[in-house]
Amino acid sequence: MNIKRVKLVYYSPTGTSEKTVKAIQKGIDIDYDIVDLTLPDSESKNYTFDSTDIAVIAVPVYSGRVPPVAVKRISRLKAQNTPTVLVAVYGNREFEDALLELKNITEPNGFKAFAAAAFIGEHSFDTPETPIATGRPDAEDNKKAKEFGEKVKQKLEKLTKLDEFEVPGNHPYREGGKTGGRNPVTDPDTCILCGMCARVCPTGCVTVSDIVETDTSNCTACSACVKNCPTGARHWEHEGVLKAAKWLSTDYAKRKEPEFFL
Template sequence: MKLNSATSIYFSPTGTTKKVISSILKGMCISSNTTIDMTKPSIRNDLSPAIEGDIVIIGVPVYEEKIPEMLHEFLVSLEGNGKPVVLIAVYGNFGEGIALNELNDIAKNSGFSVVAAASFIGEHSFSTREVPVQEGRPDYYDLSIAESFGRSILEKMKKVENPNNMILKIPEGKLPLMAKILPKNSARIFTKTPVADMNICNHCGVCVKLCPMNIIEKDTLKIDNNKCIRCFCCVKRCPKSARKIIYRPKFIVSKMLAEKNKIKKTPRIFI
């Protein structure tokens, strides 16, 4: 099967998932790529979008060991029509959870043929300068693996006539005890809503524009705490560093993050 084009579908508030997918496409030598950016609320509201690429790449970050909840309705609306799909989960070095398994189930139920999958590591959304958690990832090594993965996909598809006959085994993920006990959106328990310091902020509007939940009030720059998913896009992409990530309780969360950061995990490839 010859691949001339691709459709990449991703959610990437801080850009980590997007970087991984871009490197995979580079390895596949595909220049014709249609992007469906689920980070934008307007895109997620448009269900069952047209998918025209010869191959599809779906990438999501792992939130609380799973696919981000706000993506489910959009993802299940996709119509695969037998197209080959590559599944990508990006997590912050804690645990992969069951995000890849969830993606696999959704893709199959939507009529895609899953031909490859992988989990990559990105800088954790809670990472700060004082408490860095895999800062700068995906790094050069990660992206080189992603590019090599893309080349492997290309070679695999050259030998395939009908992707619907392919069977890919993705190991069953695990939910740690904490993920089973904590309520949904537990990130709000461990971090405060990031408030803009008006002595630093220049009202450029970047945070309002980039917020994946569209919940930052334009004039006051206040965030609706009940809807905030703690992606901290507004913190990490603010050109003036007018917002900060504040843990609660600070000592316990800092210690937990430092512990999880001791071992640098590596990407896992399934092809």
């Protein structure tokens, strides 16, 4: 197939899906554009893809599914018979139905999956006290991501048409997590009111004036504000999240490795 451009599409609140997709691109090694769906302003833009593009779409896994905000933003993309690589990035627990859901939401809009992969990223709830895949993707992951990109390119060069392509997962999907009802909090003593938490929030649910306020109903628990806070003032106190972090840190301590579906 004759491909002119790669389009790297990602929703990546804490940056691991972004890093992974960029490492895959190193292996594909064709000129590329970026379609970053992480922030709310992406909803006012229109993105189109044609049959001479290859789309690489990466999302984090939330409760074994595609995060609802990503579903909404990805469903707005318009493609035309565009060869597509699906990538799920998960925090060393499981990716369950995320790749299947990603395939099912992209296909009706003209994306044709021909390759997929699951990679591991540092868990959004990782802390020094509850480490979960800390620092991933690391050098080893990046090497594998590049190898995957090379394999994707080789497969595409040999393809004459885009056949039906299967990815792991079950339908009906696993029940997804809820949005709203849990959010990080800010320690007023160490907060410098820099506004970083508001700028990196994918749903725009944080506002900063002389205090930091969070619209709990819109918080997806993505932890972008926590991981980007320059003073560590933004942190989790929510009991459910702290409990989950402890459970994940003990029960999923064994390193998992990326999986390719080609």
